[in-house]
Amino acid sequence: MADSTEGDTDVQYLGLLVLALIAFIAGLVIYPFIIGVNVTDWWKGRSVTPVDHMVTSLGISRMCNQCANTLYLFIYPLLWRNLNSLVITLIGISYDFLISANMWLTSLFSIVLCLKISNFHTRLFLYLRGMIVHRTVYLIGASVLLSAVNSLISLLLTVPQISSGGTYNTTMANAMSDCADINYVYQVTIGVSFPLLFYCISSVLLFTSLYHHTTKMKMSSNLSINLETYYSVMKFVSITFIYNTVYFICYISCIIYYYIYCVNYDWLYIVLDFLTVLHSSYLIYKTAKLRSQMSKVLQDVADFLFQGKDTEIRENIEVVAL
Template structure:
């Protein structure tokens, strides 16, 4: 490897490690706030549980990403003993994050939208009452898919002489089609839920303006629209890089880009969630008072 390319790869590894560490701390904070609320016997809403579940899946993903980065940095290409379990955890947590994000989008869409057709009302009743069960189901589905995908990859690898070439090509063809379906399907669900939510909000805002209602209350609508659009952009970019990143980017660049979207979205979740934002402000106030006292003592 040339000197310039080696320096570039090293910078990417260092930057990816920093992004992973920031994202890991951010998601640990989200889970920690929920755990403290639970210990204090404060009830957690389904929205809080979904945010906590998403943060937990991202913690696993970012922790294993950091471990992979350090392993490759100090040991080169990892052995199968480390690579297979690591790939299993990374894949399971990545797809759990994707499907839980879809569930969060569907949850907000059903909770906020005000459609009145029978199908929508039945779907709303079924999903809103089974958020925890659906979250567990999506996590289990992600684990089983990741396990099947990795086992299929190992069995059809060129080093495996127990399978003939024709069978390997057929299995790889099916595996790639399932991979596309497993990424496109949640993306379509996300698009439908976001479109329904944005359509409902815009229609309601139009009615309020037409009826000359007080426009001060529209701030909440604008915040919801901004949150929905920002979350969709992060989700769409993350799924796109999950599908095509291996063909477009090197390993450290792929980890950097993927974790950057997760970190930014987690920070945005904290900013948009009043309870999490209040905890951040409280921590900053404590740190400010402590720093002020320390400087006062030194002076």
């Protein structure tokens, strides 16, 4: 029975590695494409909007996040016996930093969209629009710095426990005291809860503004107004809101399960990778510049493949004719 259980565990772990590899390969295609298109425009002196800055920073953050997660799944099981508690803690907090940075940047992206698209005319809203939209690069740096500070605080809360003799044990009896400090759990939860709160506020404001605007336009006598663009933006906001909520739930579930049961649910981290890949693909589809460049790339690939097939068929015909 023990051998059978061990075999099932190996099969499950192999399946997780395969899924992680699929997500990693998809990410290597999508994230560098997003980064490359915007960096190329900047390098050639073309105009780069605050939204382009946000999309590029999200691509960099998500690529680093997925690389770290893939390395963890492939390398950590081979080396964990040779690592001490401090190194394991540093690995975990580094990954938490990347998660937090991704959530802060996603929140900032939603805030920038809200300020650019919403048609509120209050004095505070107009002030924030003028201040934030034109300082996007600095706010991106501030988001990363804030995530780093939160991770540093988590490290400072965890190191005293390790110094006093706490180790990363996997037995249920010591799970509550050895696997994770409750202060660390609180710190990580707070670190991702605040960006989620800001994200929810900005998304609700943006969706409400678009909804009221489309309602007024439909009630007007001008029948030539095209509302498809507004509906498209509302759909994008809704899908992104669902993505961010599910992402937050999966990540918090990973933290809570590890604290209570002292078990890492690696499949949840793979779900996080697939979620970011799917959302980034949707982001390419909804961004005109990225969609246009992707169409060109796919067309070039198709032309290359079909050209190779046509050449091969032509050579075969010539051989038969001879």
